[in-house]
Amino acid sequence: MPDYLPPLAAIRVFEAAARHLSFTRAAAELGMTQAAVSYQIKVLEERVGAPLFLRRPREVVLTAAGLRLAPEVTRSFEILRGAFEELGEREGGMLIVNTMHTFASQWLAPRLGVFQMQHPDIAVRLEVMQRLVDFSREEVDIVVRAGKGNWPGLVAIKLIDVRFTPMLSPELAASIGGVHEPADILKLPLLDSKDPWWITWLTANNLPTDVLERQTLPSMNMQTLDAAAAMAGQGVTLLTPEYFRREVADGRLIQPFDQVIDEGNAYWLAYPESRRNVPKIRAFRDWIVKEAAGA
Amino acid sequence: MPDYLPPLAAIRVFEAAARHLSFTRAAAELGMTQAAVSYQIKVLEERVGAPLFLRRPREVVLTAAGLRLAPEVTRSFEILRGAFEELGEREGGMLIVNTMHTFASQWLAPRLGVFQMQHPDIAVRLEVMQRLVDFSREEVDIVVRAGKGNWPGLVAIKLIDVRFTPMLSPELAASIGGVHEPADILKLPLLDSKDPWWITWLTANNLPTDVLERQTLPSMNMQTLDAAAAMAGQGVTLLTPEYFRREVADGRLIQPFDQVIDEGNAYWLAYPESRRNVPKIRAFRDWIVKEAAGA
DNA sequence: TATCGTGCATAAGGAGGCCTTATGCCAGAT
């Protein structure tokens, strides 16, 4: 389908001029000078091979050719304008956020209601995915990911630090007469014992790491699931305290030590640099940053 | 109606790319390079604020946004293409020729059938107007006019010289025993005696011009009408012999003298320089020039 | 597993399309 269309800029100018029946007013609408309109109309007429306007004193009128063209061109542009306008609205109204399960369930989901109330026109769709998404291959607006925040091409805003400390159910703690010092932990099963976090924690507390070898409990690899197991009294697990404030407050979990390990990782909000000014993205960023600061 | 449309060039590229689901093929269709397509898509995506394609290995696919946009944009462009295509056809098929009545009735009309047969796709519309039309104000493709052929901005092609010589009906000539020499004309009524041509003719033949003052016959100002009057035997008139070959051959008119006055004026075919390559205009010009040469 | 091929992205550079300013011209209105 080779393209026999005249220059599109000229067509757009013609469309406006035909609606206004005036080059001057068309220029005003298009934000350019009358001379430019005159030029573009001439270009189009030469391409088409026929005059489109008759230049009468103090007015222009469409020729038969122009008269045939005008309604079609206007219709075409109305479709275009409508499509892009609607796209803007609907695109502005759907925000796809991709994050890991833990963050979504423990931090984001409980707060999303507030955002929805502040921005009723933006429909957030939460997508949960473990691997880091590639913005150029997946249809995603925003991700929340753990890491160091150095992703090229992405704006990364730190939300909360990745910290962890042992947690367990009060009943499990009571079963060994309470957890008073780090070494007490070794008396209990370690949930998700393959987790490198345990190595970090054990060495930070001068405890042997060989205990990890003797454990055979399944790795669930999601704080949510580990926490559920811990609350059921199946063992001790390392959790991010920010995520489990409620459970601790409720007494479903206890955090025996104030010490919290921080390896310098954090949870980051990230989105492509090129989209930093998209309204819905700005709105979500502004909101979540404030939430993170207040939490 | 301010124009929120993204750059139209980018939209056109998007339209092709969306149809092909390939930047490379779109580039081929548009006659540009793949890099240019990639660039324009990126421009559009930044303007829209949302990705329109997902870049997958060895293919691109439309995002939800692109998917909503594509059919609308394609429809819009189909309308445009259709409008301009049809315009080309219909514009190519209607030729408006403006000329004086004499030329139309005596020369052009009798020959137009030949042109129609050679170009059945071109519908000629003859417009008769006495004054010289202004191409920028009237909707006309071609004019035929008498003059010197020096009209700025117009291509002027000489068709036939403006010549004239007395003509009258055989009966009228017989009524004075035949017309043998110029002075015989003075015995008869001169039709359209205000015509400056008579002055020219009379002085060219060393005859007094005061005869014109004594005449009171109406001036009809159209050779066709003068000729009709002459054929009815009402007087002598000056006619362009090329126009009245048939009448002379039939015996309805006689041309008593071979001498023909030529003041250097001519009938010209004229059209705007800028439209010299419009097919229908070229076709008509080529045909009429050949006709004029053969006549 | 190493190499090749395909398709898109990116950088640098240049040409020309397109817009602006300035001015002229025409004809209707005052």
Added chain:
DNA sequence: ATCTGGCATAAGGCCTCCTTATGCACGATA
């Protein structure tokens, strides 16, 4: 007769848009 509104035209400059060249990722192929 002058003024005014509206389009045309000329000259000039910017910036868009395209090209060339190259890189990169991934699938296919051997």
